[in-house]
Amino acid sequence: MPATPGRALRPTTKVMPGQARIYNRSLVLQSLYSDGPQSRADLARVTSLTPVTIGALVSELITEGLAVELGTRSAARVGKPATLVGFDPSAAHIVSLDLSPDAVFRGAVLDLAGTILATAEIPRGGRTGQAAADAATELARDLVDRAERPVLGIGVGSPGVVDSEGVVLSAPNLAWSGMPLAEVLNQALDTPVYVANDANVAALAEHSFGGATGSGVLVLTIGLGVGAGILLDGVLVRGDRFAAGEIGHLIVEEPGLPCVCGRSGCLEAQLSPPHLRARLEGRSAAEQEEVLNQAGTGLGIALAPVISTLDLGEVVLNGPPDLVGGSLLEAATTTVRRRVLPVAGKPLVLRLSTLHENSILLGSAVLVLSSELGVS
Ligand SMILES: [Zn+2]
16 A cells, blocks of 8 residues: 655654653664664664664564564675564554544554555444544444454544544534543553544655655645644644644635635635535536636635745645646646745645545554654
């Protein structure tokens, strides 16, 4: 499935003396995870740790099953050929849930390299509140049972505003307000659980598996809701109230189309696939083009100030390619370039995601990988 894992997310907390070993261990794991098999001498060089420290950490990782010895490299230099050490993605499995679709909750079992090994879904049937949390628990339990390796953790991408403890502060579609989802799942399944906003985990997926480069990346998820995840210098921007990237209800057109939030002219009213498809239906090709152009222009208007303010180098659109690609993407790109200074607009990459429908499942796995192993 996914391509080579990418660079590390930057740790957001300071390393305390007692944590040095954990930090060093994650440096070694990250290097094996993203750069592939290496000798112990290579690892010492790239991590700047001593050969003795590397030796001890590698032994520990081998004992835990996270690293394996892979034989020797053909000798390019004089002397004893070095033994290569590699990350073992089958050491454990991860369970991921994507709670963003309207009709179903989706889930998967993945290995540590982000390869999807099994998927399952459960119809939501309009369930909200505790019943929706129960449905998510049932799906997670089914997937934990299917995992053929120890489960490292459960990652969840949820719609709405989610705090750093995995409490869904507000998700109107699911009628969740202060739902302690991480705690609910943890108590039911006795496994570490990490929950984050769906658009934020989609950004993590682009970082680790989608080839997003550069230090300023915005990933816009265009689904039932429209929201962005922003990574600056390898750190996910959460914001003052955990609502960074909630740009779906920015008004981009006045007067505009009516929106579910009760106002009109919101970006979401223009962009969300159900609205967009309804407006395209029964129209001539030229009229359809006009609708897509208008939606792309609205998107460009909303994105331009964010791109300028944060000096972003890359914007990734994660939505149905038949709607979001083509004219819509072109109109958005043209609008952004017209509205920002050439220094920001010219080098900007605005593109479609290649992960699309799996991005939230993959990103939820990154939540677990980064929290439990320090790799991403
Ligand atoms: Zn709105």
